[in-house]
Every structure is written in structure tokens, then in C-alpha cells.
Amino acid sequence: MRSPVNYFLRQIWKLDLSENYSRKFKATEVNTKKEKIMALSGVLRPGFVQLRVMDMDAAVKHYRDMLGLNLVTTAPDGRVYFKAHDEFDHHSIVLREADSPGMDCMGFKVSDEKCLDKFKSDLEQQGLPVSEIEAGEQLNTGRRVRFIAPTGHSIDLYCDMELSEAGPMVDQPDIYVDPPRGMAAIRMDHCLLYGGDIDATERVFIDILGFKRSEFIHAPGNPEETIAIFITCSNKAHDLALVRHDEDNKLHHVSFLVEDWAAIGHAADLMARFNIPVDIGPTRHGITRGKTIYFWDPSGNRNEVFAGGYDFYPDNPVRHWSAENVGKAIFYYEKEINDTFLSVVT
Numbered sequence: 001m002r003s004p005v006n007y008f009l010r011q012i013w014k015l016d017l018s019e020n021y022s023r024k025f026k027a028t029e030v031n032t033k034k035e036k037i038m039a040l041s042g043v044l045r046p047g048f049v050q051l052r053v054m055d056m057d058a059a060v061k062h063y064r065d066m067l068g069l070n071l072v073t074t075a076p077d078g079r080v081y082f083k084a085h086d087e088f089d090h091h092s093i094v095l096r097e098a099d100s101p102g103m104d105c106m107g108f109k110v111s112d113e114k115c116l117d118k119f120k121s122d123l124e125q126q127g128l129p130v131s132e133i134e135a136g137e138q139l140n141t142g143r144r145v146r147f148i149a150p151t152g153h154s155i156d157l158y159c160d161m162e163l164s165e166a167g168p169m170v171d172q173p174d175i176y177v178d179p180p181r182g183m184a185a186i187r188m189d190h191c192l193l194y195g196g197d198i199d200a201t202e203r204v205f206i207d208i209l210g211f212k213r214s215e216f217i218h219a220p221g222n223p224e225e226t227i228a229i230f231i232t233c234s235n236k237a238h239d240l241a242l243v244r245h246d247e248d249n250k251l252h253h254v255s256f257l258v259e260d261w262a263a264i265g266h267a268a269d270l271m272a273r274f275n276i277p278v279d280i281g282p283t284r285h286g287i288t289r290g291k292t293i294y295f296w297d298p299s300g301n302r303n304e305v306f307a308g309g310y311d312f313y314p315d316n317p318v319r320h321w322s323a324e325n326v327g328k329a330i331f332y333y334e335k336e337i338n339d340t341f342l343s344v345v346t
Helices: 004-013 019-035 056-066 113-125 198-208 261-273 323-330 339-343
Strands: 043-053 070-074 080-083 093-097 102-110 130-133 144-148 154-158 187-195 212-219 222-232 240-244 250-257 278-284 290-296 302-308 319-322
Touching: 043 056, 043 154, 043 187, 043 250, 056 070, 056 080, 056 093, 102 113, 102 187, 102 250, 113 130, 113 144, 113 154, 113 198, 198 212, 198 222, 198 240, 212 323, 261 278, 261 290, 261 302, 278 339, 319 323
Parallel strands: 043 093, 102 154, 187 240, 212 319, 250 302
Antiparallel strands: 043 102, 070 080, 080 093, 130 144, 144 154, 187 250, 212 222, 222 240, 278 290, 290 302
């Protein structure tokens, strides 16, 4: 029986490795390095969320043992740092003990210092409150540019974070280093934020940070009157969602990616076994098409584990839903929204 490995090697040996081929290949390499072309630049992805929790011991057990995040370290100031098993950077979740739950800030990683400086200048010219947070304020993280969005949320931009010593393998990489625990969260995926002027916040993310609108919900017969907006800086269906609300600076949920529909079911099993309070699910969204289940951490911050969703490209038409179909848009199977999903925020 022919060995697949030997067959593969023989095909490589058949390649034209002549001097002309070699010269052509090296020239291509040099040009690529010289031009430094990146298909994805500017804002790369959601990087971290810092959450307030009221009972740190209970929160650690929830995020480590139930969601399956890796506990990176506890800092001298008491903040606890976590990362998902398939994330390269030092952390993606920071917990800070406080008297009330909610979100301190959400961070987005940008491609380089030049972009960071340009974003800072553009945000200042737009008249937004902008400040700089020195390197090391969060462990193993470079300087951050913070702006206050029109919805009142603190949004951080940064380009440097040290790689985790326990990140995914890169040399002959197995699918994981250690078997995932709990719900086996793959990464921190996105947030949904509540506030008043979501249109102005969207303009900041689109006009200055280069995001695209992928989907939205609007008032009946009036696409200009937005109720919920989904925006992306990548090929994901959304990296950030915004919902109109009468209070600013509110967190609806932090979402974590899991493998597939079976993983959503496994998460539901854990919630039932360990009496984790569930908001709704397992179910599916019409918007983004993601499979989902929503639940609360011990302090009342809503979490989501999420799988699937469509791929987005910048030339795609924007999908939209009218408010009379909002039930189907949010929960595709039930076609209605439960009361807590709309009203409970932190």
C-alpha cells in the first residue's frame, strides 16, 4: 500500500527547483516583506473585557470551572485574569471585585502603534473624551487609548499584549494543549452594549475605527430609526452589538465562542447539573444565525455561549429586520422575546 507521506514527499521533489524558479520565489518573498501588505489592519478584533463582580471566589469558579477559561493570574491589586484555551494573548477577561456588577471597559486590539496614534488623533478631533492609560495598568499589556463612546461605555484601543505561555501550539500543533474544561470556551467573541445614542456610537466605530454594519433592527416602516445595530471589524457576523436603551453605559452580555451545536447542548447540561441560572436557550438567532444559550454569572452579569453564524465580507448587503419581526430576529425558533432578555442589564 502506497504511503500517503511518501507520495506527498515525491510530489514536492517533482517541483521545479531550478535557479530561475528559486530566483522568482525569493523575489516574491522580498516584495511581500518590503510592502508589508496586510489584508486585515486597523482594528483587528475584540481583545478583552473587564467585568465587575461582587464575589470573587464565586466568579472564579464560574469562569474557570463552568465556562472553562484558564486562570492566568491574580494581580497584586486583586484583579483576576483569564484566557480561553485557544487564545494566544495573555488574557481576554479581567474580573474586578466591586459593589455592583457590570463592565468597566471593553478593549479592541489594533494592528500597530501607527494605527493607535491615528485613532487617538481622530477621536480627539471628533470631540470625544480621550485619555491614555499607561503600559502595565493591565498586566502584560501596552499603553491603551481610552475613549468614552456616546453611549457612555469606556472603549480601550491597544496594540501590544504579551503572548500567553499557555497559548495554542504553533509547532506541530495539536488541537489543544490540555483537554478543555466545562463549556470549553474557545475565545471571548463579542459584547452587546445598551445605551441611548447608539447611532452616534456606531458612527464612531464605522467612520473612525473602520467597522462595517452587518445587520440591524429598525422601527416598522422606517429603516432610519434603528433599534439594534450589529457591527464587525472582521469576517464575523458581529464583533459588537448595540441596543437602544434609556440608560447609558449598560452591559447586556459577554459572549464566548464554542465549537458547535453539540457544545451548546453540553453547556446546557452543565447549567442544569450545577444550577446555573439560565435566561433562554438553547436556541438560535435569526440575526447572525448563531446558536446560543444565555445565562448569568453569580454577580448577575449575563454570559452567552455562541456557535456558528454567517461569514461577513465588506461588500455584502446589510441585512435588516423590522421591529414587528423582532421576536424571530432575536430568537428564531420561539419567535418571541422573554421579559428578562430585554430588561436585565448590568
